[in-house]
Amino acid sequence: MTQATPTYQQEYHASIDQPEAFWRSKAAQLNWFKAPECILSTDDNGIQRWFADGEMNTAFMALDHHLSQGRGQQTALIYDSPVTGSKRTYTYQQLTDAVALFAGALQNQGVTKGDRVVIYMPMVPEAAIAMLACARLGAIHSVVFGGFAPHELAVRIDDATPKVIVSASCGIEVGKVIAYKPMLDEAIRQAQHKPERCIVLQRPQAQAPLSAGRDLDWQEAVSAATRADCVPVKGTDPLYILYTSGTTGKPKGVVRDNGGHAVALHYSMKAVYNMNPGDVFWAASDVGWVVGHSYIVYGPLLAGCTTIMYEGKPVKTPDAGAFWRVASEYKAKALFAAPTAFRAIKKEDPDARLLGDYDLSSLETIFMAGERLDPPTYDWTRSKTGKPVIDHWWQTETGWAICGNLMGIEAKPTKPGSSTLPSPGFDVQILDDAGHPLPPGQQGAIAIKLPLPPSCLPTIWNNFPRFQAGYLNSFPGYYCSGDGGYKDEDGYVFIMGRTDDVINVAGHRLSTGEMEEIIAAHTAVAECAVIGIQDELKGQVPVGLVLLKDGADIDEAQLQTELVAMVRQEIGPIACFQKAMIAQRLPKTRSGKILRKLLRQIADGEEYSIPSTIDDPGSVEEMVALLR
Numbered sequence: 001m002t003q004a005t006p007t008y009q010q011e012y013h014a015s016i017d018q019p020e021a022f023w024r025s026k027a028a029q030l031n032w033f034k035a036p037e038c039i040l041s042t043d044d045n046g047i048q049r050w051f052a053d054g055e056m057n058t059a060f061m062a063l064d065h066h067l068s069q070g071r072g073q074q075t076a077l078i079y080d081s082p083v084t085g086s087k088r089t090y091t092y093q094q095l096t097d098a099v100a101l102f103a104g105a106l107q108n109q110g111v112t113k114g115d116r117v118v119i120y121m122p123m124v125p126e127a128a129i130a131m132l133a134c135a136r137l138g139a140i141h142s143v144v145f146g147g148f149a150p151h152e153l154a155v156r157i158d159d160a161t162p163k164v165i166v167s168a169s170c171g172i173e174v175g176k177v178i179a180y181k182p183m184l185d186e187a188i189r190q191a192q193h194k195p196e197r198c199i200v201l202q203r204p205q206a207q208a209p210l211s212a213g214r215d216l217d218w219q220e221a222v223s224a225a226t227r228a229d230c231v232p233v234k235g236t237d238p239l240y241i242l243y244t245s246g247t248t249g250k251p252k253g254v255v256r257d258n259g260g261h262a263v264a265l266h267y268s269m270k271a272v273y274n275m276n277p278g279d280v281f282w283a284a285s286d287v288g289w290v291v292g293h294s295y296i297v298y299g300p301l302l303a304g305c306t307t308i309m310y311e312g313k314p315v316k317t318p319d320a321g322a323f324w325r326v327a328s329e330y331k332a333k334a335l336f337a338a339p340t341a342f343r344a345i346k347k348e349d350p351d352a353r354l355l356g357d358y359d360l361s362s363l364e365t366i367f368m369a370g371e372r373l374d375p376p377t378y379d380w381t382r383s384k385t386g387k388p389v390i391d392h393w394w395q396t397e398t399g400w401a402i403c404g405n406l407m408g409i410e411a412k413p414t415k416p417g418s419s420t421l422p423s424p425g426f427d428v429q430i431l432d433d434a435g436h437p438l439p440p441g442q443q444g445a446i447a448i449k450l451p452l453p454p455s456c457l458p459t460i461w462n463n464f465p466r467f468q469a470g471y472l473n474s475f476p477g478y479y480c481s482g483d484g485g486y487k488d489e490d491g492y493v494f495i496m497g498r499t500d501d502v503i504n505v506a507g508h509r510l511s512t513g514e515m516e517e518i519i520a521a522h523t524a525v526a527e528c529a530v531i532g533i534q535d536e537l538k539g540q541v542p543v544g545l546v547l548l549k550d551g552a553d554i555d556e557a558q559l560q561t562e563l564v565a566m567v568r569q570e571i572g573p574i575a576c577f578q579k580a581m582i583a584q585r586l587p588k589t590r591s592g593k594i595l596r597k598l599l600r601q602i603a604d605g606e607e608y609s610i611p612s613t614i615d616d617p618g619s620v621e622e623m624v625a626l627l628r
């Protein structure tokens with residue numbers, strides 16, 4: 001007799017009422033070396049942790065396991081690169097072999113369980129191979145997005161202290177070849193910590209000169225290697241560190257456990273995305289972001305699916321039909337991308353004429369996340385493709401969707417502007433400033449009642465106090481998400497944006513505080529504020545408001561040019577910082593805090609009220625004149 005599929009309510013309540021029984025049964029679907037007995041326990045920091053006594057290896061579960069299930073000849077990974085005109089596929093057998101061999105190469109360089117390996121690479125299969133090879137050895141990878149400048153890479157090197165860095169000679173951005181190796185060299189020069197070895201993948205588009213004694217060519221490293229076995233790790237041993245923007249210049253190293261991550265991601269592939277083994281899943285993101293970690297690499301492979309690694313853009317590689325071409329060519333069942341990508345397509349091909357060239361009959365659902373899905377983009381994508389468009393909300397910290405419309409459990413009616421209902425395991429509450437739950441319709445801080453479900457961060461790398469201060473102290477007993485929003489009468493969650501100084505530019509999370517620290521270092525700048533203002537394509541873009549030092553002699557255009565160059569130099573092109581304006585005064589509270597929310601509301605043309613705590617009400621008029 002087959003079991004009836006539970007409804008969303010049944011599944012959700014089981015996860016909240018009996019979390020240990022719920023996650024024990026999900027964990028049992030994976031191939032552990034030693035199944036966990038202890039499902040939820042408390043660590044030395046007082047944090048509840050999943051599967052502490054289980055023994056496993058994430059790469060084994062994602063690769064070797066499938067060979068024993070007869071999936072060796074199934075395609076595991078498709079690499080499609082319009083920017084280099086190349087395509088390549090790996091079966092599960094081939095990917096397992098490549099990973100085992102590269103793990104051997106890392107082992108030859110002394111990498112063992114618990115060592116950190118930084119990966120600074122473009123969207124090539126070798127990036128995924130390097131990640132999985134680390135997992136195979138029980139080493140902890142930390143992937144750094146290629147659009148970050150050397151300074152950002154250096155900060156991460158100093159925090160993660162890697163034994164080895166894996167990189168490539170270059171990345172390709174539409175028509176530009178971006179040399180990665182000089183950026184890597186500069187980052188290592190800036191960092192206090194020096195890696196013992198760099199392994200560099202030489203790409204034909206640019207050859208990188210290697211530093212004798214430190215650098216090793218990828219091919220040579222692999223030629224000298226033999227396969228390495230999977231190293232058993234505990235469920236609570238870290239799989240990776242992924243740095244994300246906080247409110248200060250220092251990024252936060254989100255730590256991901258092996259066990260909880262594997263269980264939650266495996267579960268999510270069916271529950272959230274309705275994917276079955278053998279299905280083709282395409283997350284059009286980058287391995288440098290959490291979406292790339294979870295749904296280009298680990299999730300699809302843990303579930304025995306085929307994943308697509310796309311080295312291209314939604315537009316210009318070669319045109320706005322690129323997404324439709326890839327989805328149709330590989331018969332993707334699900335496509336997941338940031339709303340900004342669809343806004344870019346809509347801008348270039350408003351009538352979606354290029355869609356007509358492709359057969360999208362295999363594509364069942366389009367998923368979006370990373371930033372607010374604005375209703376016009378939702379409507380356009382849905383009406384042009386005729387496919388369900390699912391908004392889901394998540395963060396680097398959780399690794400999978402906190403809220404979504406669970407297509408593999410029970411598809412609910414969608415409401416534009418809402419990311420639907422909490423995923424199983426996430427007890428999502430809307431709280432007022434004092435931590436009291438708010439009734440439907442009222443906006444507040446979005447918090448998640450502890451314990452967090454599997455895959456969510458247990459700490460910040462090297463900095464448990466920052467984890468406590470940033471996430472746990474605001475509302476005792478809850479994780480504070482940093483997002484604000486409300487629930488409606490049906491329990492649907494509406495995310496209204498960050499409540500801190502984090503902004504979202506083209507689906508990329510950036511810290512305005514960090515940009516302010518850079519701008520404040522300019523010799524003419526006395527004080528500054530950076531705010532995210534609405535942008536038709538990228539959702540938000542940063543804008544700097546600057547007060548000059550007395551006697552500073554610089555015009556606005558010159559200052560802007562210099563500040564743009566400084567931010568690009570320090571953070572990278574991905575910051576998209578292009579506008580700075582000179583102001584005479586900034587609206588502040590009497591205690592000297594800049595009223596950023598007010599600035600944002602003025603800039604976005606929203607209604608605003610002037611707080612009673614304002615020091616100089618006249619500054620508001622000046623801001624209206626400057627920003628509107």
Ligand code: COA
Binds near residue numbers: 370
């Ligand atoms: N390596 C080096 N440089 C990179 C880079 C990388 N991996 N990714 C982006 N950059 C550079 C770009 O070349 C550009 O540089 P420029 O200022 O010299 O032109 C800059 O960073 C900004 O890039 P981007 O934000 O991609 O803007 P764009 O105008 O080139 O493209 C979109 C606009 C909408 C097409 C693009 O932002 C996009 O595809 N967004 C989707 C984002 C996404 O998938 N996010 C993942 C979250 S799920």
Ligand code: AMP
Binds near residue numbers: 290369372483498509
């Ligand atoms: P990141 O950690 O880079 O994935 O960014 C997480 C942040 O992106 C969240 O805290 C939100 O502010 C925003 N975000 C992600 N998904 C959504 C969504 N579906 N709707 C609104 N905001 C989102």
